[in-house]
Amino acid sequence: MANEPKIVIEHFHASFDGKPVLRGLNLQVFPRERLALIGPAGGGKSTLLRSLNRMNDLAADFARQGRILVDGVDILGPHIDIALLRRRLGMVTPMPNPLPCSVEENITLTLKMAGIRDAHRVVERLETGLKNVHLWEEVKDRLAQPALHLNNRQQQLLCLARVLALEPEVLLLDKPCSGLDPVAANRFEDVLADLKSRYTIILATNDSKQAARASDRTALIMAGELVEWGSTHDLFFNPANAATKAYITGRF
Amino acid sequence: MTFGETKLGRKKRRNEAIAKVVFLGMALSMILPLVLIVGYLFHQAWPILSLDFLTAMPRRGMRDGGIWPALLGTFYLVTISLVIATPIGVAAAIYLNEYSRDNWFTRLIHLAVVNLAGVPSIVHALFGLGAFVMFAHLGRSILAASLTLAIMTLPVIIASTKEALASVPMAFREACWSVGATRWQTIRGIVLPNSISGILTGIILQVSRAAGETAPIMFTGAVFYKAIPEGRLFAYGLFDQCMALSMHLFTISTQVPEVPPALPFGTAVVLVMTVLLVNAASIALRAWLRSRKKW
Numbered sequence: 001m002a003n004e005p006k007i008v009i010e011h012f013h014a015s016f017d018g019k020p021v022l023r024g025l026n027l028q029v030f031p032r033e034r035l036a037l038i039g040p041a042g043g044g045k046s047t048l049l050r051s052l053n054r055m056n057d058l059a060a061d062f063a064r065q066g067r068i069l070v071d072g073v074d075i076l077g078p079h080i081d082i083a084l085l086r087r088r089l090g091m092v093t094p095m096p097n098p099l100p101c102s103v104e105e106n107i108t109l110t111l112k113m114a115g116i117r118d119a120h121r122v123v124e125r126l127e128t129g130l131k132n133v134h135l136w137e138e139v140k141d142r143l144a145q146p147a148l149h150l151n152n153r154q155q156q157l158l159c160l161a162r163v164l165a166l167e168p169e170v171l172l173l174d175k176p177c178s179g180l181d182p183v184a185a186n187r188f189e190d191v192l193a194d195l196k197s198r199y200t201i202i203l204a205t206n207d208s209k210q211a212a213r214a215s216d217r218t219a220l221i222m223a224g225e226l227v228e229w230g231s232t233h234d235l236f237f238n239p240a241n242a243a244t245k246a247y248i249t250g251r252f
Numbered sequence: 253m254t255f256g257e258t259k260l261g262r263k264k265r266r267n268e269a270i271a272k273v274v275f276l277g278m279a280l281s282m283i284l285p286l287v288l289i290v291g292y293l294f295h296q297a298w299p300i301l302s303l304d305f306l307t308a309m310p311r312r313g314m315r316d317g318g319i320w321p322a323l324l325g326t327f328y329l330v331t332i333s334l335v336i337a338t339p340i341g342v343a344a345a346i347y348l349n350e351y352s353r354d355n356w357f358t359r360l361i362h363l364a365v366v367n368l369a370g371v372p373s374i375v376h377a378l379f380g381l382g383a384f385v386m387f388a389h390l391g392r393s394i395l396a397a398s399l400t401l402a403i404m405t406l407p408v409i410i411a412s413t414k415e416a417l418a419s420v421p422m423a424f425r426e427a428c429w430s431v432g433a434t435r436w437q438t439i440r441g442i443v444l445p446n447s448i449s450g451i452l453t454g455i456i457l458q459v460s461r462a463a464g465e466t467a468p469i470m471f472t473g474a475v476f477y478k479a480i481p482e483g484r485l486f487a488y489g490l491f492d493q494c495m496a497l498s499m500h501l502f503t504i505s506t507q508v509p510e511v512p513p514a515l516p517f518g519t520a521v522v523l524v525m526t527v528l529l530v531n532a533a534s535i536a537l538r539a540w541l542r543s544r545k546k547w
Binding site for chain 1: 427429432434442446
Protein backbone atom coordinates (compact mmCIF):
# COMPACT_ATOMS: atom_id res chain seq x y z
CA MET A 1 0.00 0.00 0.00
CA ALA A 2 1.41 3.35 -1.02
CA ASN A 3 2.02 5.78 1.80
CA GLU A 4 0.61 8.93 0.23
CA PRO A 5 -3.18 8.86 0.74
CA LYS A 6 -5.41 9.36 -2.29
CA ILE A 7 -8.16 11.02 -0.29
CA VAL A 8 -7.81 12.87 3.00
CA ILE A 9 -10.93 13.92 4.89
CA GLU A 10 -10.18 16.48 7.61
CA HIS A 11 -12.57 17.64 10.36
CA PHE A 12 -15.47 17.25 8.00
CA HIS A 13 -18.83 18.47 9.26
CA ALA A 14 -22.01 18.18 7.24
CA SER A 15 -25.60 19.09 8.00
CA PHE A 16 -28.98 19.18 6.31
CA ASP A 17 -31.38 21.92 7.36
CA GLY A 18 -29.23 22.58 10.42
CA LYS A 19 -29.29 18.96 11.57
CA PRO A 20 -25.73 17.63 11.78
CA VAL A 21 -25.11 14.39 9.89
CA LEU A 22 -21.32 14.23 10.00
CA ARG A 23 -19.46 15.59 13.02
CA GLY A 24 -15.79 16.32 12.48
CA LEU A 25 -14.90 13.22 10.54
CA ASN A 26 -11.25 12.39 9.82
CA LEU A 27 -10.46 9.58 7.40
CA GLN A 28 -7.87 8.63 4.82
CA VAL A 29 -8.18 6.48 1.75
CA PHE A 30 -5.09 5.04 0.09
CA PRO A 31 -4.61 4.57 -3.64
CA ARG A 32 -6.12 1.42 -5.08
CA GLU A 33 -7.31 0.11 -1.75
CA ARG A 34 -10.87 -0.98 -1.07
CA LEU A 35 -12.34 0.85 1.90
CA ALA A 36 -15.66 -0.31 3.31
CA LEU A 37 -17.86 2.12 5.23
CA ILE A 38 -20.13 0.30 7.64
CA GLY A 39 -22.47 1.46 10.35
CA PRO A 40 -26.16 1.84 11.17
CA ALA A 41 -28.45 3.41 8.58
CA GLY A 42 -28.64 7.16 8.91
CA GLY A 43 -25.15 7.33 10.36
CA GLY A 44 -23.72 9.43 7.53
CA LYS A 45 -22.15 6.91 5.12
CA SER A 46 -24.06 8.14 2.09
CA THR A 47 -23.60 11.77 3.07
CA LEU A 48 -19.86 11.20 3.18
CA LEU A 49 -19.82 9.57 -0.28
CA ARG A 50 -22.05 12.25 -1.74
CA SER A 51 -19.78 14.92 -0.26
CA LEU A 52 -16.82 13.41 -2.11
CA ASN A 53 -18.40 14.00 -5.53
CA ARG A 54 -20.28 17.06 -4.29
CA MET A 55 -23.71 15.73 -5.11
CA ASN A 56 -24.84 17.05 -1.72
CA ASP A 57 -24.21 20.58 -2.96
CA LEU A 58 -27.38 20.23 -5.04
CA ALA A 59 -29.50 20.20 -1.87
CA ALA A 60 -30.40 23.76 -0.92
CA ASP A 61 -30.32 23.05 2.82
CA PHE A 62 -26.91 21.34 2.83
CA ALA A 63 -24.06 22.95 4.76
CA ARG A 64 -20.50 21.73 5.30
CA GLN A 65 -17.23 22.57 7.00
CA GLY A 66 -13.76 21.10 6.87
CA ARG A 67 -11.56 19.87 4.04
CA ILE A 68 -11.55 16.97 1.61
CA LEU A 69 -8.29 16.56 -0.30
CA VAL A 70 -8.03 14.41 -3.39
CA ASP A 71 -4.43 14.05 -4.57
CA GLY A 72 -3.65 16.97 -2.24
CA VAL A 73 -6.24 19.33 -3.78
CA ASP A 74 -9.14 20.59 -1.67
CA ILE A 75 -12.13 19.60 -3.79
CA LEU A 76 -14.47 21.72 -1.68
CA GLY A 77 -12.60 24.87 -2.60
CA PRO A 78 -13.42 27.32 -5.38
CA HIS A 79 -12.22 26.81 -8.97
CA ILE A 80 -12.99 23.10 -8.84
CA ASP A 81 -14.48 21.72 -12.06
CA ILE A 82 -17.33 19.74 -10.51
CA ALA A 83 -18.12 17.94 -13.77
CA LEU A 84 -14.52 16.68 -13.94
CA LEU A 85 -14.59 15.79 -10.24
CA ARG A 86 -17.68 13.64 -10.76
CA ARG A 87 -16.07 11.85 -13.67
CA ARG A 88 -12.87 11.15 -11.72
CA LEU A 89 -14.85 9.98 -8.68
CA GLY A 90 -17.56 7.84 -10.23
CA MET A 91 -20.63 6.99 -8.17
CA VAL A 92 -23.04 4.06 -8.12
CA THR A 93 -26.27 4.77 -6.21
CA PRO A 94 -28.28 2.36 -4.00
CA MET A 95 -31.02 1.87 -6.59
CA PRO A 96 -30.00 1.50 -10.24
CA ASN A 97 -30.52 4.79 -12.07
CA PRO A 98 -30.05 4.15 -15.77
CA LEU A 99 -31.00 6.99 -18.08
CA PRO A 100 -34.30 6.65 -19.97
CA CYS A 101 -32.59 5.68 -23.21
CA SER A 102 -31.13 2.53 -24.73
CA VAL A 103 -28.50 0.33 -23.08
CA GLU A 104 -25.95 1.61 -25.56
CA GLU A 105 -26.90 5.29 -25.18
CA ASN A 106 -26.52 5.07 -21.42
CA ILE A 107 -22.80 4.80 -22.02
CA THR A 108 -22.38 6.66 -25.31
CA LEU A 109 -24.44 9.66 -24.14
CA THR A 110 -22.39 9.80 -20.93
CA LEU A 111 -19.17 9.75 -22.96
CA LYS A 112 -20.49 12.43 -25.30
CA MET A 113 -21.37 14.68 -22.40
CA ALA A 114 -17.81 14.17 -21.16
CA GLY A 115 -16.58 15.48 -24.51
CA ILE A 116 -15.50 12.12 -25.93
CA ARG A 117 -16.93 12.21 -29.44
CA ASP A 118 -14.49 10.13 -31.44
CA ALA A 119 -16.74 7.30 -32.69
CA HIS A 120 -14.01 4.70 -32.52
CA ARG A 121 -13.17 5.47 -28.90
CA VAL A 122 -16.84 5.57 -27.93
CA VAL A 123 -17.48 2.11 -29.37
CA GLU A 124 -14.32 0.76 -27.76
CA ARG A 125 -15.19 2.13 -24.34
CA LEU A 126 -18.77 0.91 -24.65
CA GLU A 127 -17.53 -2.62 -25.16
CA THR A 128 -14.76 -2.59 -22.54
CA GLY A 129 -17.10 -0.90 -20.07
CA LEU A 130 -19.70 -3.65 -20.46
CA LYS A 131 -17.06 -6.40 -20.47
CA ASN A 132 -15.55 -5.05 -17.26
CA VAL A 133 -18.85 -5.65 -15.49
CA HIS A 134 -19.47 -9.08 -17.12
CA LEU A 135 -22.51 -7.69 -18.93
CA TRP A 136 -21.31 -7.72 -22.54
CA GLU A 137 -22.32 -11.31 -23.34
CA GLU A 138 -25.80 -10.75 -21.90
CA VAL A 139 -26.63 -7.47 -23.59
CA LYS A 140 -24.52 -7.35 -26.75
CA ASP A 141 -27.55 -8.33 -28.86
CA ARG A 142 -29.94 -5.90 -27.20
CA LEU A 143 -27.88 -2.72 -27.02
CA ALA A 144 -30.70 -0.76 -28.67
CA GLN A 145 -33.30 -1.81 -26.11
CA PRO A 146 -34.38 0.56 -23.33
CA ALA A 147 -32.06 0.24 -20.34
CA LEU A 148 -35.08 0.37 -18.05
CA HIS A 149 -36.25 -2.97 -19.48
CA LEU A 150 -33.19 -4.76 -18.08
CA ASN A 151 -33.51 -6.55 -14.76
CA ASN A 152 -32.30 -4.93 -11.55
CA ARG A 153 -28.89 -6.60 -11.53
CA GLN A 154 -28.26 -5.76 -15.18
CA GLN A 155 -29.34 -2.16 -14.60
CA GLN A 156 -26.99 -1.78 -11.63
CA LEU A 157 -24.11 -3.32 -13.58
CA LEU A 158 -24.88 -1.00 -16.48
CA CYS A 159 -24.65 1.95 -14.08
CA LEU A 160 -21.26 0.67 -12.96
CA ALA A 161 -20.19 0.20 -16.59
CA ARG A 162 -21.30 3.76 -17.34
CA VAL A 163 -19.03 5.01 -14.57
CA LEU A 164 -16.12 2.79 -15.66
CA ALA A 165 -16.40 4.01 -19.26
CA LEU A 166 -15.40 7.45 -18.01
CA GLU A 167 -12.14 5.92 -16.73
CA PRO A 168 -12.44 7.20 -13.15
CA GLU A 169 -9.78 6.91 -10.46
CA VAL A 170 -12.11 6.42 -7.52
CA LEU A 171 -15.34 4.42 -7.31
CA LEU A 172 -17.91 5.61 -4.78
CA LEU A 173 -20.27 2.69 -4.29
CA ASP A 174 -23.26 3.71 -2.19
CA LYS A 175 -24.87 0.47 -0.97
CA PRO A 176 -24.79 -0.81 -4.57
CA CYS A 177 -26.36 -4.16 -3.71
CA SER A 178 -29.23 -2.94 -1.56
CA GLY A 179 -31.75 -3.38 -4.38
CA LEU A 180 -30.44 -6.79 -5.46
CA ASP A 181 -31.38 -10.29 -4.38
CA PRO A 182 -28.55 -12.35 -2.74
CA VAL A 183 -27.58 -14.16 -5.95
CA ALA A 184 -27.43 -10.93 -7.94
CA ALA A 185 -25.52 -9.28 -5.09
CA ASN A 186 -22.95 -12.08 -5.25
CA ARG A 187 -22.48 -11.56 -8.95
CA PHE A 188 -22.05 -7.83 -8.37
CA GLU A 189 -19.36 -8.63 -5.80
CA ASP A 190 -17.61 -10.87 -8.35
CA VAL A 191 -17.36 -7.85 -10.62
CA LEU A 192 -15.96 -5.78 -7.78
CA ALA A 193 -13.35 -8.45 -7.10
CA ASP A 194 -12.15 -8.09 -10.71
CA LEU A 195 -11.90 -4.33 -10.39
CA LYS A 196 -9.82 -4.53 -7.22
CA SER A 197 -6.35 -2.96 -7.36
CA ARG A 198 -7.29 -1.03 -10.51
CA TYR A 199 -9.34 1.62 -8.74
CA THR A 200 -9.58 3.21 -5.34
CA ILE A 201 -12.89 1.85 -4.11
CA ILE A 202 -15.03 3.21 -1.30
CA LEU A 203 -17.94 0.89 -0.59
CA ALA A 204 -20.70 1.94 1.77
CA THR A 205 -22.72 -1.06 2.85
CA ASN A 206 -25.29 -2.13 5.42
CA ASP A 207 -24.09 -5.70 5.06
CA SER A 208 -21.11 -6.25 7.39
CA LYS A 209 -20.37 -9.59 5.73
CA GLN A 210 -20.07 -7.85 2.39
CA ALA A 211 -17.61 -5.41 3.95
CA ALA A 212 -15.62 -8.34 5.35
CA ARG A 213 -15.52 -10.04 1.93
CA ALA A 214 -14.95 -7.06 -0.33
CA SER A 215 -12.60 -4.64 1.40
CA ASP A 216 -9.01 -4.19 2.54
CA ARG A 217 -9.85 -1.65 5.18
CA THR A 218 -13.05 -0.87 7.03
CA ALA A 219 -14.30 2.23 8.76
CA LEU A 220 -17.23 2.11 11.17
CA ILE A 221 -19.26 5.30 11.19
CA MET A 222 -21.97 5.87 13.78
CA ALA A 223 -24.04 9.01 14.30
CA GLY A 224 -21.71 11.00 12.07
CA GLU A 225 -18.52 10.04 13.85
CA LEU A 226 -15.74 7.63 13.01
CA VAL A 227 -15.80 4.90 15.63
CA GLU A 228 -13.01 2.70 14.36
CA TRP A 229 -10.90 2.47 11.26
CA GLY A 230 -8.38 -0.20 10.39
CA SER A 231 -7.62 -3.23 8.28
CA THR A 232 -10.75 -5.24 7.64
CA HIS A 233 -9.20 -8.33 9.17
CA ASP A 234 -8.28 -6.58 12.42
CA LEU A 235 -11.57 -4.72 12.68
CA PHE A 236 -13.62 -7.88 12.34
CA PHE A 237 -11.45 -10.28 14.30
CA ASN A 238 -9.89 -8.00 16.85
CA PRO A 239 -11.97 -4.85 17.25
CA ALA A 240 -10.46 -2.27 19.57
CA ASN A 241 -13.74 -0.61 20.40
CA ALA A 242 -16.65 -2.15 22.31
CA ALA A 243 -19.17 -0.47 20.01
CA THR A 244 -17.43 -1.99 16.97
CA LYS A 245 -17.62 -5.42 18.51
CA ALA A 246 -21.31 -4.93 19.28
CA TYR A 247 -22.05 -3.71 15.73
CA ILE A 248 -20.22 -6.44 13.82
CA THR A 249 -21.71 -9.16 15.94
CA GLY A 250 -25.17 -7.73 15.25
CA ARG A 251 -25.94 -6.77 18.83
CA PHE A 252 -26.03 -3.05 18.29
CA MET B 253 -67.66 -17.84 9.07
CA THR B 254 -70.05 -17.08 6.23
CA PHE B 255 -69.53 -15.00 3.14
CA GLY B 256 -73.18 -14.15 2.49
CA GLU B 257 -74.02 -10.53 1.71
CA THR B 258 -74.75 -8.42 4.78
CA LYS B 259 -77.11 -5.47 4.96
CA LEU B 260 -74.14 -3.11 4.97
CA GLY B 261 -72.71 -4.93 1.96
CA ARG B 262 -75.94 -4.46 -0.03
CA LYS B 263 -76.00 -0.78 0.78
CA LYS B 264 -72.40 -0.36 -0.30
CA ARG B 265 -73.09 -2.16 -3.55
CA ARG B 266 -76.09 0.06 -4.28
CA ASN B 267 -74.14 3.24 -3.53
CA GLU B 268 -71.35 2.01 -5.75
CA ALA B 269 -73.78 1.51 -8.65
CA ILE B 270 -75.36 4.93 -8.16
CA ALA B 271 -71.99 6.65 -7.98
CA LYS B 272 -70.86 4.99 -11.19
CA VAL B 273 -74.00 6.06 -13.09
CA VAL B 274 -73.78 9.65 -11.80
CA PHE B 275 -70.13 10.02 -12.79
CA LEU B 276 -70.75 8.41 -16.18
CA GLY B 277 -73.64 10.79 -16.74
CA MET B 278 -71.46 13.80 -15.96
CA ALA B 279 -68.78 12.58 -18.33
CA LEU B 280 -71.30 12.05 -21.12
CA SER B 281 -72.84 15.47 -20.53
CA MET B 282 -69.46 16.91 -21.52
CA ILE B 283 -69.53 15.19 -24.90
CA LEU B 284 -73.15 15.93 -25.74
CA PRO B 285 -72.87 19.73 -26.12
CA LEU B 286 -69.81 19.35 -28.34
CA VAL B 287 -71.60 16.91 -30.64
CA LEU B 288 -74.72 19.10 -30.71
CA ILE B 289 -72.77 22.29 -31.42
CA VAL B 290 -70.68 20.82 -34.20
CA GLY B 291 -73.72 19.02 -35.67
CA TYR B 292 -75.86 22.16 -35.58
CA LEU B 293 -73.08 24.29 -37.11
CA PHE B 294 -72.61 21.84 -39.98
CA HIS B 295 -76.35 21.58 -40.54
CA GLN B 296 -76.78 25.35 -40.81
CA ALA B 297 -73.62 25.92 -42.85
CA TRP B 298 -74.11 23.05 -45.27
CA PRO B 299 -75.39 25.05 -48.31
CA ILE B 300 -72.33 27.27 -48.38
CA LEU B 301 -69.50 24.85 -47.56
CA SER B 302 -67.15 24.40 -50.50
CA LEU B 303 -63.49 24.85 -51.29
CA ASP B 304 -64.44 28.09 -52.98
CA PHE B 305 -65.85 29.38 -49.67
CA LEU B 306 -62.36 29.04 -48.18
CA THR B 307 -60.45 30.71 -51.00
CA ALA B 308 -62.81 33.46 -52.20
CA MET B 309 -63.06 37.09 -51.12
CA PRO B 310 -66.20 38.27 -49.35
CA ARG B 311 -68.51 39.96 -51.86
CA ARG B 312 -71.53 42.31 -51.86
CA GLY B 313 -70.58 44.03 -48.61
CA MET B 314 -69.74 40.64 -46.95
CA ARG B 315 -73.20 39.21 -47.72
CA ASP B 316 -71.77 36.72 -50.20
CA GLY B 317 -68.51 35.08 -51.25
CA GLY B 318 -65.87 33.44 -49.05
CA ILE B 319 -63.60 34.01 -46.08
CA TRP B 320 -60.13 33.87 -47.61
CA PRO B 321 -58.68 37.08 -46.06
CA ALA B 322 -59.98 36.11 -42.61
CA LEU B 323 -58.64 32.57 -42.84
CA LEU B 324 -55.24 33.79 -43.97
CA GLY B 325 -55.22 36.54 -41.33
CA THR B 326 -55.91 34.07 -38.53
CA PHE B 327 -53.14 31.82 -39.88
CA TYR B 328 -50.70 34.77 -39.83
CA LEU B 329 -51.70 35.94 -36.35
CA VAL B 330 -51.54 32.47 -34.77
CA THR B 331 -48.27 31.49 -36.43
CA ILE B 332 -46.44 34.72 -35.67
CA SER B 333 -47.70 34.91 -32.08
CA LEU B 334 -46.56 31.34 -31.37
CA VAL B 335 -43.21 31.92 -33.07
CA ILE B 336 -42.74 34.80 -30.62
CA ALA B 337 -44.22 33.18 -27.51
CA THR B 338 -42.77 29.66 -27.80
CA PRO B 339 -39.02 30.33 -27.42
CA ILE B 340 -39.59 32.87 -24.65
CA GLY B 341 -42.09 30.69 -22.82
CA VAL B 342 -40.06 27.49 -23.06
CA ALA B 343 -36.86 29.25 -22.01
CA ALA B 344 -38.59 30.88 -19.05
CA ALA B 345 -40.07 27.54 -17.98
CA ILE B 346 -36.65 25.89 -18.25
CA TYR B 347 -35.20 28.57 -16.02
CA LEU B 348 -37.99 28.27 -13.47
CA ASN B 349 -37.99 24.47 -13.36
CA GLU B 350 -34.35 23.57 -13.93
CA TYR B 351 -32.18 26.43 -12.70
CA SER B 352 -33.96 28.55 -10.12
CA ARG B 353 -34.06 27.69 -6.46
CA ASP B 354 -37.09 28.29 -4.31
CA ASN B 355 -36.72 31.85 -3.00
CA TRP B 356 -38.75 35.05 -2.89
CA PHE B 357 -37.64 36.08 -6.38
CA THR B 358 -38.76 32.90 -8.13
CA ARG B 359 -41.96 32.85 -6.10
CA LEU B 360 -42.60 36.37 -7.40
CA ILE B 361 -42.14 35.15 -10.99
CA HIS B 362 -44.54 32.25 -10.34
CA LEU B 363 -47.08 34.68 -8.94
CA ALA B 364 -46.73 36.91 -12.01
CA VAL B 365 -47.17 33.94 -14.37
CA VAL B 366 -50.28 32.68 -12.59
CA ASN B 367 -51.84 36.14 -12.47
CA LEU B 368 -51.03 36.91 -16.10
CA ALA B 369 -52.74 33.68 -17.12
CA GLY B 370 -55.87 34.90 -15.38
CA VAL B 371 -55.99 38.37 -16.94
CA PRO B 372 -59.07 38.80 -19.19
CA SER B 373 -58.31 39.05 -22.90
CA ILE B 374 -59.84 42.52 -23.20
CA VAL B 375 -57.23 43.77 -20.73
CA HIS B 376 -54.51 42.22 -22.88
CA ALA B 377 -56.08 44.07 -25.78
CA LEU B 378 -55.79 47.42 -24.03
CA PHE B 379 -52.24 46.62 -22.99
CA GLY B 380 -51.38 45.73 -26.60
CA LEU B 381 -52.96 48.94 -27.83
CA GLY B 382 -50.93 51.01 -25.41
CA ALA B 383 -47.63 49.14 -25.58
CA PHE B 384 -47.32 47.94 -29.17
CA VAL B 385 -49.66 50.09 -31.27
CA MET B 386 -48.96 53.42 -29.59
CA PHE B 387 -45.80 53.30 -27.49
CA ALA B 388 -43.74 51.11 -29.84
CA HIS B 389 -45.23 52.88 -32.89
CA LEU B 390 -46.05 49.58 -34.59
CA GLY B 391 -49.46 50.97 -35.47
CA ARG B 392 -52.47 48.74 -35.90
CA SER B 393 -50.74 45.86 -37.64
CA ILE B 394 -50.33 42.10 -37.80
CA LEU B 395 -47.15 42.45 -35.77
CA ALA B 396 -48.83 44.42 -32.97
CA ALA B 397 -51.78 42.01 -32.87
CA SER B 398 -49.45 38.97 -32.86
CA LEU B 399 -47.40 40.45 -30.04
CA THR B 400 -50.59 41.00 -28.06
CA LEU B 401 -51.66 37.40 -28.65
CA ALA B 402 -48.15 36.28 -27.68
CA ILE B 403 -48.38 38.14 -24.36
CA MET B 404 -51.73 36.49 -23.78
CA THR B 405 -50.54 32.93 -24.52
CA LEU B 406 -47.11 33.27 -22.88
CA PRO B 407 -48.09 32.60 -19.25
CA VAL B 408 -50.05 29.50 -20.21
CA ILE B 409 -47.14 28.20 -22.30
CA ILE B 410 -44.79 28.81 -19.37
CA ALA B 411 -47.10 26.98 -16.97
CA SER B 412 -47.71 23.98 -19.26
CA THR B 413 -44.03 23.68 -20.22
CA LYS B 414 -43.02 23.84 -16.59
CA GLU B 415 -45.46 21.08 -15.77
CA ALA B 416 -44.09 18.94 -18.62
CA LEU B 417 -40.51 19.48 -17.39
CA ALA B 418 -41.49 18.67 -13.81
CA SER B 419 -42.96 15.34 -14.94
CA VAL B 420 -39.45 14.08 -15.79
CA PRO B 421 -38.31 12.18 -12.68
CA MET B 422 -35.60 13.85 -10.61
CA ALA B 423 -33.64 10.57 -10.59
CA PHE B 424 -32.87 10.97 -14.31
CA ARG B 425 -31.32 14.37 -13.68
CA GLU B 426 -29.29 13.12 -10.71
CA ALA B 427 -28.03 10.19 -12.78
CA CYS B 428 -26.80 12.65 -15.38
CA TRP B 429 -25.22 15.03 -12.88
CA SER B 430 -23.44 12.19 -11.09
CA VAL B 431 -21.56 11.31 -14.27
CA GLY B 432 -20.40 14.89 -14.66
CA ALA B 433 -23.06 16.38 -16.91
CA THR B 434 -23.75 20.10 -16.60
CA ARG B 435 -27.27 21.36 -16.11
CA TRP B 436 -27.60 22.34 -19.75
CA GLN B 437 -26.27 18.97 -20.96
CA THR B 438 -28.80 17.26 -18.72
CA ILE B 439 -31.63 19.44 -20.01
CA ARG B 440 -30.68 18.89 -23.65
CA GLY B 441 -29.80 15.22 -23.37
CA ILE B 442 -32.46 13.92 -20.99
CA VAL B 443 -35.04 16.43 -19.78
CA LEU B 444 -36.18 17.96 -23.09
CA PRO B 445 -36.34 14.70 -25.08
CA ASN B 446 -38.50 13.21 -22.33
CA SER B 447 -40.84 16.17 -21.95
CA ILE B 448 -41.15 17.30 -25.55
CA SER B 449 -44.57 15.68 -26.03
CA GLY B 450 -46.02 17.56 -23.07
CA ILE B 451 -44.36 20.81 -24.11
CA LEU B 452 -45.70 20.58 -27.67
CA THR B 453 -49.19 19.70 -26.48
CA GLY B 454 -49.25 22.78 -24.28
CA ILE B 455 -48.12 25.00 -27.14
CA ILE B 456 -50.52 23.53 -29.67
CA LEU B 457 -53.46 24.00 -27.32
CA GLN B 458 -52.66 27.70 -27.41
CA VAL B 459 -53.28 27.68 -31.17
CA SER B 460 -56.98 27.29 -30.50
CA ARG B 461 -56.92 30.04 -27.92
CA ALA B 462 -55.05 32.48 -30.16
CA ALA B 463 -57.32 31.63 -33.10
CA GLY B 464 -60.50 32.02 -31.10
CA GLU B 465 -59.95 35.29 -29.25
CA THR B 466 -61.42 38.44 -30.77
CA ALA B 467 -60.78 41.09 -28.15
CA PRO B 468 -56.95 41.17 -28.21
CA ILE B 469 -56.80 41.66 -31.97
CA MET B 470 -59.67 44.04 -32.61
CA PHE B 471 -57.83 47.06 -31.17
CA THR B 472 -54.41 46.07 -32.35
CA GLY B 473 -54.56 44.91 -35.95
CA ALA B 474 -57.72 43.19 -37.10
CA VAL B 475 -60.13 45.04 -39.37
CA PHE B 476 -63.67 44.49 -40.70
CA TYR B 477 -62.61 44.26 -44.30
CA LYS B 478 -59.37 44.14 -46.22
CA ALA B 479 -59.02 43.38 -49.91
CA ILE B 480 -56.19 40.97 -50.75
CA PRO B 481 -55.45 38.86 -53.84
CA GLU B 482 -57.46 35.65 -53.72
CA GLY B 483 -55.56 32.43 -53.03
CA ARG B 484 -52.16 34.04 -52.54
CA LEU B 485 -50.35 32.86 -49.38
CA PHE B 486 -48.05 35.87 -48.90
CA ALA B 487 -50.78 38.45 -49.32
CA TYR B 488 -50.20 40.21 -45.98
CA GLY B 489 -47.12 42.08 -44.78
CA LEU B 490 -46.06 42.30 -41.14
CA PHE B 491 -47.21 45.90 -40.85
CA ASP B 492 -50.48 45.43 -42.73
CA GLN B 493 -53.79 45.18 -40.99
CA CYS B 494 -55.63 41.95 -41.55
CA MET B 495 -58.95 40.21 -41.23
CA ALA B 496 -59.38 37.27 -38.84
CA LEU B 497 -61.92 34.47 -38.54
CA SER B 498 -63.10 35.32 -35.03
CA MET B 499 -63.41 39.02 -35.87
CA HIS B 500 -65.12 38.22 -39.19
CA LEU B 501 -67.66 36.05 -37.40
CA PHE B 502 -68.39 38.87 -34.98
CA THR B 503 -68.68 41.38 -37.84
CA ILE B 504 -71.07 39.48 -40.08
CA SER B 505 -73.17 38.28 -37.15
CA THR B 506 -73.71 41.65 -35.52
CA GLN B 507 -72.51 44.55 -37.65
CA VAL B 508 -73.79 43.82 -41.17
CA PRO B 509 -77.55 43.71 -41.87
CA GLU B 510 -79.20 41.04 -44.01
CA VAL B 511 -76.37 38.50 -44.09
CA PRO B 512 -77.60 35.04 -45.18
CA PRO B 513 -77.41 32.82 -42.05
CA ALA B 514 -75.28 30.18 -43.76
CA LEU B 515 -72.39 32.65 -43.97
CA PRO B 516 -71.66 33.14 -40.23
CA PHE B 517 -72.31 29.45 -39.62
CA GLY B 518 -69.86 28.55 -42.37
CA THR B 519 -67.26 30.84 -40.78
CA ALA B 520 -67.90 29.23 -37.40
CA VAL B 521 -67.50 25.75 -38.90
CA VAL B 522 -64.10 26.70 -40.35
CA LEU B 523 -62.99 28.17 -37.00
CA VAL B 524 -64.18 25.17 -34.99
CA MET B 525 -62.79 22.62 -37.44
CA THR B 526 -59.41 24.39 -37.52
CA VAL B 527 -59.26 24.16 -33.74
CA LEU B 528 -60.40 20.53 -33.68
CA LEU B 529 -57.93 19.56 -36.41
CA VAL B 530 -55.06 21.23 -34.58
CA ASN B 531 -56.05 19.47 -31.36
CA ALA B 532 -56.32 16.12 -33.15
CA ALA B 533 -52.88 16.69 -34.65
CA SER B 534 -51.50 17.39 -31.19
CA ILE B 535 -53.01 14.15 -29.85
CA ALA B 536 -51.50 12.17 -32.74
CA LEU B 537 -48.13 13.85 -32.24
CA ARG B 538 -48.20 13.09 -28.55
CA ALA B 539 -49.08 9.45 -29.16
CA TRP B 540 -46.21 9.13 -31.62
CA LEU B 541 -43.70 10.76 -29.25
CA ARG B 542 -44.92 8.61 -26.35
CA SER B 543 -44.41 5.45 -28.39
CA ARG B 544 -40.75 6.40 -28.79
CA LYS B 545 -40.30 6.88 -25.05
CA LYS B 546 -37.86 4.49 -23.44
CA TRP B 547 -39.53 4.18 -20.04
